[in-house]
Amino acid sequence: MSTAVIVGAGPGLGKAIARRFGAEGFDIALVGRTRQTLEKLENELTDEGIRAHGFVADVTDRDALVRAFDAIKDRLGPVEVLEYSPSPSNPSPVAATDLSVEALLPELDVYLFGGVTAVQQVLPDMIARKSGTILVSTGASSGPVIHPPFANIAAASGALRNWVLNLNAGLRDSGVYAAHVAIATWIGQEGPASTPEAISKTYLELHRTRQQAEVLYTSAGVA
DSSP, rough: OOEEEEEEEOOTHHHHHHEEEEEEETTEEEEEEEOHHEEEEEEHHHHTTTEEEEEETTTTTTHHHHHHHHHHHHHHHHEEHHHHHHHSOOOOOOOOOGGHHHHHHHHHHIIIHHHHHHHHHHHHHHHHTOOOOEEEEEEEEGGGOOOOOGGHHHHHHHHHHEEEEEEEOOOOTTTTTEEEEESSTTTTTSSSSGSSSHHHHHHHHHHHOOOOEEEEEEEEEEE
């Protein structure tokens, strides 16, 4: 069986992506901050016939994140798909005119440092196998959309986006595919195309087609 890992798994988009890949026969590893949330997700997905397993780790605790991936690989085997879409536990947006190093560092921990740590737990094996998919999600203020009130989040998630786009280019012809999903909609609040279930289709499509380095997802769907 193939394994898909959802980092930042929650009851919205994370669960929808897990359901989407689980329906395709993947074993699902759910990585999140709280055991209670993971157990609920695991039970809901299991009731739907999906093989789901929870692993507790906060992406800002890099040692814990490494241990979670070690446990995933020990239990479920090699990771074929990694989806990374964490969100800060207490987001505190700071405007561009007020940005400080102190406001930026926590966001870098969540987005860039957590993302690099997660990817590096699976990338060497993927390259060795010449097979694998890495999908990274951020809000569209990471680059495609300019939004000055979210400058600290934009700067950190923008750094992650830039790396993933470079990763896409650097992995060309390796058999490994990396892509960025920029979400420019309030999930579940802007009509049918904004629901987690609708958005999750994009992830499976990217995994299957392996063509685009980036997708911009709006309230009307893929732009």
